[in-house]
């Protein structure tokens with residue numbers, strides 16, 4: 001079975017909608033790679049993230065905002081012969097997205113970012129109290145390049 005590259009944006013966005021976690025790859029000035037699992041939101045070519053206002057990742061992202069986001073889902077182990085290791089494989093759907101992190105400062109845009117993140121997980125509208133929004137970091141990545149590959153689908 002061969003893997004298949006997908007370029008049709010609605011199909012890529014369907015895969016993103018299925019994902020629960022992404023991995024955000026970054027590297028500061030030293031070039032040392034740093035990858036973290038993140039919850040996220042996505043709308044119209046833009047990923048949204050939130051975090052505490054301190055932490056190592058923020059130092060790295062401020063030094064170098066270029067990131068690569070990896071998402072995958074649809075894992076399914078399959079095999080042709082139970083006793084032959086080489087006959088095993090795993091179905092998957094995978095998306096890579098590249099862009100630059102922008103920190104969101106404006107209050108209403110932070111609220112919108114939080115709503116987009118929540119919508120990835122629950123079909124519900126939320127309200128937030130002002131200190132909660134003021135104390136959270138919200139950032140976005142406008143995707144410059146998407147790549148998508150599926151195997152077994």
Ligand SMILES: Cc1cc2nc3c(=O)[nH]c(=O)nc-3n(C[C@H](O)[C@H](O)[C@H](O)COP(=O)(O)OP(=O)(O)OC[C@H]3O[C@@H](n4cnc5c(N)ncnc54)[C@H](O)[C@@H]3O)c2cc1C
Pocket residue numbers: 021036037038039040049050051052054055056057058
């Ligand atoms: C499924 C999942 C979803 C998550 N979603 C979010 C999210 O939406 N927002 C968010 O801010 N964080 C999220 N996290 C936690 C995130 O991966 C980081 O651990 C966290 O943001 C702290 O990162 P930091 O660079 O600020 O680390 P710091 O607190 O500054 O810690 C520094 C050191 O701790 C180590 N470290 C940090 N994180 C991890 C880790 N995850 N695993 C192993 N070692 C680590 C590293 O060596 C790093 O150098 C999620 C984690 C998981 C597993």
